[in-house]
Amino acid sequence: MTEQTNPSEQPAEATATCWCVIAHPQTDEERARVQAALENARATNDANGVVLAIAQLTQPCPARRNESKR
Numbered sequence: 001m002t003e004q005t006n007p008s009e010q011p012a013e014a015t016a017t018c019w020c021v022i023a024h025p026q027t028d029e030e031r032a033r034v035q036a037a038l039e040n041a042r043a044t045n046d047a048n049g050v051v052l053a054i055a056q057l058t059q060p061c062p063a064r065r066n067e068s069k070r
């Protein structure tokens with residue numbers, strides 16, 4: 001029996017939660033919400049909001065490892 005270790009097949013990781021200081025969106029819906037918040041922050045010159053939204057969209061996240069290579 002050969003071991004088939006495929007790093008992209010880790011179903012258990014799919015339910016990993018984000019425990020970062022800045023919460024990261026875990027679904028497309030959440031991501032869309034953050035992007036809307038980013039556009040709103042830009043429209044209102046809310047620099048903190050822009051930084052926060054960008055951080056949510058770009059920071060590396062342990063809960064997101066399994067989707068980083070798609």
Ligand SMILES: [Zn+2]
Pocket residue numbers: 018019020022023024060061062063
């Ligand atoms: Zn995170």
